[in-house]
Amino acid sequence: MEILVCVKQVPDDSVKVVLNGSGQPAIDKIAPVANAFDTYALEMAARFKEANGGTITAVSIGPDEFKTSLKNCLAVGADKAYVVTDASYDGSDSLATAYVLSKAVAKIEELEGVKFDIIFCGKETTDSTTALVGPELAEKLGVGVVTCVTELALNGDKIDAKQETEEGYNTIEVAMPAVLTINKPHYDPRYPTMKSKMAARRKQIPTLTSADLGTDASLVGAANSAVKTISLSEPTKKQAGIKINEKTFEETFAKAMAVMTEAKIF
Amino acid sequence: MGYILSDETKDLLADVKKFCDNEVKEQCKAYDVSGEWPKEIYDKAVEMGLSTLEVPKEYGGIGLDRISCAALYEEMAKADAGFFTTMTSSNLALKPVLIAGTEEQKKWACDVLLKGGYASFCLTEPMAGSDAANSKTTAVRDGDEYVINGRKCFITNAPVADFFIVTAMTDKTKGVKGMTAFLVSKDTKGLSTTNHENKMGIRTSTTSDVVFEDMRVPVSSRLGEEGTGFITAMKTLDLSRTFVGVGAVGIMQRAIDEAVAYSKTRITFGKPIGKFEAIQFMIADMEIKCETARQMCVHAIDLMDNGLPFSKESAIAKCYAGDNAVQVALDAIQILGGYGYSREYPVEKLLRDAKIFQIYEGTNQVQRMVISKNVIGKF
Numbered sequence: 001m002e003i004l005v006c007v008k009q010v011p012d013d014s015v016k017v018v019l020n021g022s023g024q025p026a027i028d029k030i031a032p033v034a035n036a037f038d039t040y041a042l043e044m045a046a047r048f049k050e051a052n053g054g055t056i057t058a059v060s061i062g063p064d065e066f067k068t069s070l071k072n073c074l075a076v077g078a079d080k081a082y083v084v085t086d087a088s089y090d091g092s093d094s095l096a097t098a099y100v101l102s103k104a105v106a107k108i109e110e111l112e113g114v115k116f117d118i119i120f121c122g123k124e125t126t127d128s129t130t131a132l133v134g135p136e137l138a139e140k141l142g143v144g145v146v147t148c149v150t151e152l153a154l155n156g157d158k159i160d161a162k163q164e165t166e167e168g169y170n171t172i173e174v175a176m177p178a179v180l181t182i183n184k185p186h187y188d189p190r191y192p193t194m195k196s197k198m199a200a201r202r203k204q205i206p207t208l209t210s211a212d213l214g215t216d217a218s219l220v221g222a223a224n225s226a227v228k229t230i231s232l233s234e235p236t237k238k239q240a241g242i243k244i245n246e247k248t249f250e251e252t253f254a255k256a257m258a259v260m261t262e263a264k265i266f
Numbered sequence: 267m268g269y270i271l272s273d274e275t276k277d278l279l280a281d282v283k284k285f286c287d288n289e290v291k292e293q294c295k296a297y298d299v300s301g302e303w304p305k306e307i308y309d310k311a312v313e314m315g316l317s318t319l320e321v322p323k324e325y326g327g328i329g330l331d332r333i334s335c336a337a338l339y340e341e342m343a344k345a346d347a348g349f350f351t352t353m354t355s356s357n358l359a360l361k362p363v364l365i366a367g368t369e370e371q372k373k374w375a376c377d378v379l380l381k382g383g384y385a386s387f388c389l390t391e392p393m394a395g396s397d398a399a400n401s402k403t404t405a406v407r408d409g410d411e412y413v414i415n416g417r418k419c420f421i422t423n424a425p426v427a428d429f430f431i432v433t434a435m436t437d438k439t440k441g442v443k444g445m446t447a448f449l450v451s452k453d454t455k456g457l458s459t460t461n462h463e464n465k466m467g468i469r470t471s472t473t474s475d476v477v478f479e480d481m482r483v484p485v486s487s488r489l490g491e492e493g494t495g496f497i498t499a500m501k502t503l504d505l506s507r508t509f510v511g512v513g514a515v516g517i518m519q520r521a522i523d524e525a526v527a528y529s530k531t532r533i534t535f536g537k538p539i540g541k542f543e544a545i546q547f548m549i550a551d552m553e554i555k556c557e558t559a560r561q562m563c564v565h566a567i568d569l570m571d572n573g574l575p576f577s578k579e580s581a582i583a584k585c586y587a588g589d590n591a592v593q594v595a596l597d598a599i600q601i602l603g604g605y606g607y608s609r610e611y612p613v614e615k616l617l618r619d620a621k622i623f624q625i626y627e628g629t630n631q632v633q634r635m636v637i638s639k640n641v642i643g644k645f
């Protein structure tokens with residue numbers, strides 16, 4: 001089983017982001033981490049590999065610093081990693097990113113002499129939260145996609161993916177190759193071992209550029225992106241909540257119902 | 267802070283910190299109350315390789331240098347000193363094997379730990395604590411075997427250990443020169459653990475008696491020659507004391523972190539208490555104690571790394587860090603006022619945990635004996 005996991009490095013999402021003087025997110029002091037949903041994707045891929053065999057490659061589009069996250073990926077299940085770096089990709093929207101990723105898929109397949117069976121993406125990134133790149137990548141590659149997957153199982157030459165929806169779950173059968181976007185499963189990603197971390201630090205992560213990928217310059221970068229950011233604003237501050245913590249669960253529940261009834265929520 | 271670390275160690279430290287923050291720090295509160303040994307936390311920590319930091323590279327370990335080990339151990343102690351004790355005690359038991367063992371013994375012991383096992387170092391007895399040479403445990407040679415009888419007490423990790431380092435008298439007439447060390451597997455007939463200690467602190471670490479009743483071990487389980495057991499044990503403690511100091515530094519750092527955070531939020535007389543010089547100076551004094559203790563550990567490690575004598579410095583590091591950890595924990599309680607005394611807040615536990623650092627691996631009186639002997643010499 002050949003598996004690709006797409007990983008983006010984002011500012012640590014446990015830190016609140018504010019806008020700086022020029023209206024841009026002040027993220028320079030926030031530690032970079034692998035996007036949480038991508039870490040779920042990698043963990044799911046690692047478990048899938050452990051059950052079914054195969055190789056996991058991680059890929060990231062971004063500056064050289066993204067190798068930090070890729071090294072962490074190499075310590076928790078990825079066998080290989082590539083970073084795709086090119087100044088012309090800066091400011092790409094999700095569609096342009098998906099286009100670059102599709103070219104990266106082709107290039108890595110060529111370099112490694114393999115065909116990917118499953119491409120894992122996080123459901124969304126915790127910085128821009130568009131949730132678009134996965135489905136758009138599937139479109140570019142001309143393969144099926146299942147979004148918001150929380151479990152998967154191999155079913156002959158197909159995959160059964162459990163998709164989380166607003167109402168519950170769908171089980172979807174999809175032919176390989178396929179793109180899956182991953183939601184938070186019921187388990188947490190593993191911790192790297194001291195040994196795997198030290199080994200990962202020593203692994204080489206090749207860099208691919210636009211020249212390697214052969215991307216069309218008119219389809220990438222801020223200027224060629226369909227989505228333009230006009231301005232950014234901080235989310236409105238939440239009002240302070242009230243804490244209801246009565247002696248028993250029943251009393252707490254009754255109090256919560258009373259408060260909500262009075263506030264005419266029902 | 268304190269240590270000058272390589273990028274690689276900083277990376278490992280970030281992982282250990284994340285693990286401790288997510289899996290140890292808060293979780294240990296409940297285990298501190300129940301006194302239960304948190305197996306599920308330890309399973310994860312062992313899987314991560316936190317119990318085998320000191321296994322040498324040639325025996326399958328990661329070959330981490332001492333300063334890196336110290337930094338990672340401090341982080342563990344910051345989260346929970348019982349957790350630190352459990353993780354370091356297997357390495358304590360490995361030391362005599364590395365000091366006096368055969369290739370085969372070293373390989374075997376390292377393998378056991380790397381496979382997720384635990385180990386115990388069994389020196390203390392009911393009548394032989396500070397006076398370790400007064401051991402009543404005997405090992406009598408019988409053909410290709412020794413028959414060991416006796417009781418060890420206060421043994422860390424004993425109920426979960428896969429192997430035990432046991433000191434016993436092979437020749438009582440020779441005093442300390444009649445003591446021999448053995449490497450004993452847990453499956454050995456005649457070995458049992460009993461009398462689980464209900465402790466004041468480090469309650470996530472398990473401590474009990476180990477009893478030997480006509481326990482037969484092959485001659486091949488002997489560590490080094492007959493009569494070298496006491497020297498091996500002393501060499502072990504010389505090396506490990508610095509790392510006990512590191513644990514005490516971890517407690518101090520936690521106490522400072524908690525006190526500083528609290529001093530910024532607690533308002534009295536219209537100001538956060540951290541704005542009062544009386545509190546600021548207490549925090550400064552806590553920091554002086556913590557950082558000087560840390561530097562003493564670093565110094566002892568430097569000497570070890572350079573092949574220089576370090577016995578005195580290791581004793582100073584342990585003694586100084588242990589004594590100061592108790593004081594710094596007390597100071598943190600003082601800064602939190604009534605809340606510091608409450609079990610709802612994390613600092614009273616730090617005091618209970620800190621106290622053991624004045625007792626185990628040689629009481630601080632014993633450390634002073636080691637230090638003064640080094641300073642005064644024979645006369």
Ligand SMILES: Cc1cc2nc3c(=O)[nH]c(=O)nc-3n(C[C@H](O)[C@H](O)[C@H](O)COP(=O)(O)OP(=O)(O)OC[C@H]3O[C@@H](n4cnc5c(N)ncnc54)[C@H](O)[C@@H]3O)c2cc1C
Pocket residue numbers: 355386387388389390392394395396397419420421422423465473622625626627628629630631632
């Ligand atoms: C939680 C815990 C874990 C432990 N883990 C281990 C372990 O894994 N392996 C192991 O072998 N041991 C272990 N120990 C034992 C520990 O090392 C001993 O308790 C310690 O060495 C002191 O021995 P003792 O308790 O017999 O005290 P004693 O030796 O009886 O000392 C009593 C008091 O007298 C003082 N004293 C004794 N002699 C002198 C002297 N000559 N001059 C001045 N003062 C003196 C001591 O400092 C102490 O204050 C552990 C103990 C505890 C509590």
